[in-house]
Amino acid sequence: MKNSKLILAYLVLILAASCIDPYVPNLTNFKSLLVVEGLITDEDRAYEIRLSRTYNHADSIPELVDDAVVFITDDNGVKNPALNTGNGLYKTDSTLFRGIAGRKYTLHIILPDGTEYASDECSLSPVAGIDSIYYEKGEEVSGDPGKIYTGLKILLNTKNIEGPRQYFRWSYEEDWKFNIPYPPQYTYTWFNDTMVYFNSAYGQSTDCWKKNDYNGIIINTSLASQNPEITGQEILFISPALSDRLSLEYSILVTQYSLSEKEYNFWKMLRQVQEPGGDIFGAQPYPNISNVSNVRNPGEEVLGYFEVSAVARKRIFITADDLLSLGLPVYNSDCKAVRVSPDDWHIKPQPSWDEIYHSWVDMQHFQFVGPEVIPGTVIPGLVNIKQLLKFVFTTPECAACELPGSPRRPDFWIDLK
Secondary structure, X not given: XXXXXXXXXHHHHHHHHOOOOOOOOOHHHOOOOEEEEEEEOOOOOOOEEEEEEOOOOOOOOOEEOOOOEEEEEEXXXXXXXXXXXXXXXXXXXXXXXXOOOOOEEEEEEEOOOXXXXXXXXXXXXXXXXXXXXXXXXXXXXXXXXXXXXXXXXXXXXXXXXXXXXXXXEEEEEEEEEEEOOOOOOEEEEEEXXXXXXXXXXXXXXXXXXXXXXXXXXXXXXXXXXXXXXXXXXXXXXXXXXXXXXXXXXXXXXXXXXXXXXHHHHHHHHHHHHHOOOOOOOOOOOOOOOOOEEEOOOOOOOOEEEEEEOOXXXXXEEEEOHHHHXXXXXXXXXXXOOEEEOHHHOOOOOOOOHHHHHHHHHHHOOOEEEEEEEOOOOOXXXXXXXXHEEEEEEEOXXXXXXXXXXXXXXXXXXXXXX
């Protein structure tokens, strides 16, 4: 999905660059252009290069480029291959190759037809560390017409920036813990004319986690003569009224990248194309900035960028208790419990408890939560139908972690609440 969005953005970029006046684009002369996405850092991990081609319709499936020869050379002439793993993805071996700050790297691509591409020689510049990540109450306008939401701003400070001018890009990964609203309490086992047997469903944890990787563009620059630091850089705004992120405990891992001036301009241009409300009819022309070109035909358009960057990371945790003093709105789940009994049908004969159960579970695909019984009734076990008040059902995503999230606790997770 990320790859598709980037390719679509590149395609819009081409259309925007080809005109100033509004027009209906004629895609009959569409050219399939190579799209290159790659990033190497100073981290100890496998690096990925993704190759694909532009497509001429938003609903099209990107054409992935397999069977190419892909490798990276450094300024000492050392060749580091990126092996084809399928679906247009090529990966380096983390045990053999790791980016080093101060070194220069070049990406090489040879397509099956022999066409050869190469990137500019890119320096892996050091990056300043993230000094702090913090949060504060704030507001944001969203929607059409604009509505003001109160929520939480996640902000970042970076100090000790060296050099006359530094360029930065940020990405982030979110993880948060939440509870499923209606975990099953009992399972319905069997029924006869007078008795129903329920087994206990207890033991299923209500703790769940969700994850989100941000694919947008956050960039900024510092000028030493004016302010040799980044202060109050907004990374994210969270409206607790619209999301369960802040309902229990939340964590964000922010990654900070060093950029060259050309790479900064590439991301700035791409962000302008992707901005909400900015379509190809209102866009001003932008140059096609890429650092990858056809070796024998430099005039051929190539999209995408080979990124070379040092990284710094920092993670923070925020609990719901931490936010109590901010007076933020509370998230209200859309989940609802449905309570039914034979008495809800004003017809004769009324449906039996068994018919109600199978109607909601088998035919309407609801999840059985458990029975409501008169006080003093002992369950699990046999329950006389005279002791039953209601059967409780809910939609599956409101009863099981696996649908809205995952029951698997992240390896890094620390319970603070």
